[in-house]
Amino acid sequence: MSIEHIKYIPDRNLSSHSQFVFMDAGKETIHQLYGTRVAVLAGDFMFAQSSWFLANLENLEVIKLISQVIKDFASGEIKQASGLFNSDITLEEYLLKSYYKTASLTSASTKAAAIFSGVSSSICDQMYEYGRNLGLSFQVVDDILDFTQSAEQLGKPAASDLVKGNLTAPVIFALEKEPELRDIIDSEFTEDGSLEKAIELIHKCGGIKRAQDLAKEKADLAIQNLQCLPPSKFRSSLEGMVMYNLERID
Structure with missing residues (x-):
């Protein structure tokens, strides 16, 4: 699985952190598959990536x-x-x-x-x-x-x-x-x-x-x-x- 196959959404179960889900509704989330730590790190990565793209606009x-x-x-x-x-x-x-x-x-x-x-x-x-x-x-x-x-x-x-x-x-x-x-x-x-x-x-x-x-x-x-x-x-x-x-x- 690559980062391109997942989508960012605000997490409602991980306090103020973020999680990722597959593009198809009903699929398991990243934190269910790999744990909270990986989900949070993935969220941090995507936030940093989006900030970089925003600055380059x-x-x-x-x-x-x-x-x-x-x-x-x-x-x-x-x-x-x-x-x-x-x-x-x-x-x-x-x-x-x-x-x-x-x-x-x-x-x-x-x-x-x-x-x-x-x-x-x-x-x-x-x-x-x-x-x-x-x-x-x-x-x-x-x-x-x-x-x-x-x-x-x-x-x-x-x-x-x-x-x-x-x-x-x-x-x-x-x-x-x-x-x-x-x-x-x-x-x-x-x-x-x-x-x-x-x-x-x-x-x-x-x-x-x-x-x-x-x-x-x-x-x-x-x-x-x-x-x-x-x-x-x-x-x-x-x-x-x-x-x-x-x-x-x-």
């Missing part, structure tokens, strides 16, 4: 843009860690955290590509919004799958975010309609069967459906952002990315 605006993503990642992790089992979390707080943890990278990447293409600042801004809305839609879809797919499909235990107290869109929507769910979350699932009951309530109260609507809403905004570009196979490819993401919950 020789475009100060893009360097600042991507550097902000690193700050956003840390902010997202702090927000998540400080809000576990907080049943008062609002949708706006959830979306902000999702921006920091996911959409910041996609929005910075799409704007950076626009900057390098030499287009106008207004198009650069629209491409930033495209990346932002695509990233938010992607995160919401991921959070839906946590409740609708099996552990084998996910490559991790189902509802793992909920177990750890990370309340996502389906939970937030369900909390608006079901007071019992709040009591269960506040108890941090200490009673037997409480997790299963919480998952049942989330489905029953329409939390999944409303989260699907949110993912589609962000996807529609991303498609609208692309109207700043002339029709072409390139714009079609960017639109295709948005639709491919939504197909994961069809």
Whole structure:
């Protein structure tokens, strides 16, 4: 196995360190195969490598843009860690955290590509919004799958975010309609069967459906952002990315 065959993701199990996974979902992670020490060293290597590539871009605006993503990642992790089992979390707080943890990278990447293409600042801004809305839609879809797919499909235990107290869109929507769910979350699932009951309530109260609507809403905004570009196979490819993401919950 070479370094080219693995992908970096923020680790949710190794404290503040990083881990690597195969490109196919559900595969074993590097820390499972080779241990935490190797996973952390691999993360350090990839971080150093990416920093080197960033410095060699020789475009100060893009360097600042991507550097902000690193700050956003840390902010997202702090927000998540400080809000576990907080049943008062609002949708706006959830979306902000999702921006920091996911959409910041996609929005910075799409704007950076626009900057390098030499287009106008207004198009650069629209491409930033495209990346932002695509990233938010992607995160919401991921959070839906946590409740609708099996552990084998996910490559991790189902509802793992909920177990750890990370309340996502389906939970937030369900909390608006079901007071019992709040009591269960506040108890941090200490009673037997409480997790299963919480998952049942989330489905029953329409939390999944409303989260699907949110993912589609962000996807529609991303498609609208692309109207700043002339029709072409390139714009079609960017639109295709948005639709491919939504197909994961069809």
